[in-house]
Amino acid sequence: MIDSSPAPARSIITFPLPREPEIRVVPTISVVVPTRNEAGNIPELVRRLEMATGDCSLEIIFVDDSSDDTPKVVEDIALHATTPIQLRHRPPDDRPGGLGGAVALGISVAQAPWVCVMDADLQHPPELVPDLFRQAISTESDVVIASRHADHGDMGEFSPLRKHVSESSTKLAQLAFPKALDGVTDPMSGFFLIRRDAVDLTTLQPRGFKILFEILCRTPGLRKSEVGFHFGERRSGESKASVQEGVRYLRLLLDLRFGPGWLSFVRFGLVGVSGIFINALALAFFTEWLGIFYMISAVAATQVSTLWNFALTETVVFDTPAGSAGRPRRAVLFFAMNNVALGLRGPMLYVLVSTLGLNYMIANIISLISLMVLRYFTADRLIWGRTPPPAGPSMPSGGAPPTFGVHPLVSTEQVH
Numbered sequence: 208m209i210d211s212s213p214a215p216a217r218s219i220i221t222f223p224l225p226r227e228p229e230i231r232v233v234p235t236i237s238v239v240v241p242t243r244n245e246a247g248n249i250p251e252l253v254r255r256l257e258m259a260t261g262d263c264s265l266e267i268i269f270v271d272d273s274s275d276d277t278p279k280v281v282e283d284i285a286l287h288a289t290t291p292i293q294l295r296h297r298p299p300d301d302r303p304g305g306l307g308g309a310v311a312l313g314i315s316v317a318q319a320p321w322v323c324v325m326d327a328d329l330q331h332p333p334e335l336v337p338d339l340f341r342q343a344i345s346t347e348s349d350v351v352i353a354s355r356h357a358d359h360g361d362m363g364e365f366s367p368l369r370k371h372v373s374e375s376s377t378k379l380a381q382l383a384f385p386k387a388l389d390g391v392t393d394p395m396s397g398f399f400l401i402r403r404d405a406v407d408l409t410t411l412q413p414r415g416f417k418i419l420f421e422i423l424c425r426t427p428g429l430r431k432s433e434v435g436f437h438f439g440e441r442r443s444g445e446s447k448a449s450v451q452e453g454v455r456y457l458r459l460l461l462d463l464r465f466g467p468g469w470l471s472f473v474r475f476g477l478v479g480v481s482g483i484f485i486n487a488l489a490l491a492f493f494t495e496w497l498g499i500f501y502m503i504s505a506v507a508a509t510q511v512s513t514l515w516n517f518a519l520t521e522t523v524v525f526d527t528p529a530g531s532a533g534r535p536r537r538a539v540l541f542f543a544m545n546n547v548a549l550g551l552r553g554p555m556l557y558v559l560v561s562t563l564g565l566n567y568m569i570a571n572i573i574s575l576i577s578l579m580v581l582r583y584f585t586a587d588r589l590i591w592g593r594t595p596p597p598a599g600p601s602m603p604s605g606g607a608p609p610t611f612g613v614h615p616l617v618s619t620e621q622v623h
């Protein structure tokens with residue numbers, strides 16, 4: 208049988224390689240294996256998977272981002288394997304989400320009701336797959352995680368540094384998501400079995416290694432359990448873990464926790480702090496040098512710092528939709544917003560100075576900071592027009608698999 212689902216342009220699709228016509232049997236488990244330069248591991252992985260799963264019907268899906276001859280090795284193996292094998296090779300310029308994107312693509316084309324995600328390098332023992340399946344059935348779980356930290360599990364030969372990084376990432380995740388990760392000792396694992404229908408792929412925005420973590424956080428109500436395992440040694444080739452993957456993880460964690468706008472808020476805050484300095488300088492200049500009454504100076508200082516903030520906000524805070532188009536309109540709105548804010552700050556300033564006896568420079572800074580959050584949300588929603596994201600695309604029925612990683616951003620409501 209030949210894969211009939213249209214594939215992304217230029218992918219190599221082999222499902223399984225043409226052989227005698229056979230009866231299409233829906234497998235029980237689709238094993239999804241993301242691969243990047245794993246040619247030396249594929250034959251052993253397929254052999255051990257077939258041995259381990261015996262009478263349980265399986266399909267294996269390789270989602271490949273390799274530059275070595277992994278695809279060729281997979282094709283050769285598929286000719287002789289008793290298990291149906293799919294190969295989805297992603298071209299170098301179309302690999303959204305890296306490892307996580309590959310896993311999401313694998314899940315989207317899986318035919319079985321259960322999907323087991325595992326690495327190709329045999330650090331995840333294929334012999335555990337039946338245990339994960341038995342556990343899923345006996346505990347009625349939607350997801351069973353192969354955990355290095357559960358009973359009978361261990362991290363194997365990780366370097367002390369990698370152990371430390373892994374443990375800290377896990378602790379951080381558990382602190383940030385106590386509910387979603389309740390009872391999960393290894394949310395960083397790359398080895399798990401999941402009921403295909405329990406994952407809503409449209410909610411995912413995969414990037415990098417931590418796809419299980421994202422699924423757990425974005426899928427409220429998943430029934431979870433774990434099986435401990437020994438994280439083995441890589442059989443051949445090299446690990447693709449990197450500092451860049453660490454940074455990707457931290458960004459994922461912050462996006463999941465605070466929503467995708469957090470980085471704009473941080474940038475807005477930094478620009479705001481620089482604006483406070485400018486405002487204070489201008490206020491001192493008008494009041495001390497020109498001898499203007501501080502309440503009047505505050506009005507003038509606000510125009511100066513608003514100009515400063517506008518230029519920076521326009522260039523570094525928000526991804527301005529269409530370059531300079533609409534800039535005059537945004538400028539007018541931004542000045543209007545800051546002057547309305549000044550209308551609130553004015554009385555605050557006056558009260559702080561005249562009744563509490565604060566220095567006018569200090570009172571000015573307090574008044575600026577106190578309106579920062581309000582100004583951010585006005586700028587974010589009304590001026591730079593970051594409206595709430597539309598719903599994610601639905602899974603095409605029979606169409607090409609969605610390209611993961613280019614979904615509209617998902618709101619925090621979906622995270623629990």
Ligand code: GDD
Pocket residue numbers: 240241242243244245270271272305306309325326327328330395396397398416417445446447448
């Ligand atoms: N398709 C694709 N694209 N596959 C990739 C990519 C990529 O960009 N990067 C890595 N892979 C594949 C590798 O070929 C391997 O099969 C698997 O993903 C894991 O990559 P490794 O490089 O072996 O990762 P690791 O051993 O350092 O880390 C693994 O174990 C950790 C602990 O369980 C991963 O599974 C991590 O996600 C996991 O946290």
Ligand code: MN
Pocket residue numbers: 326328330441446
């Ligand atoms: Mn590995």
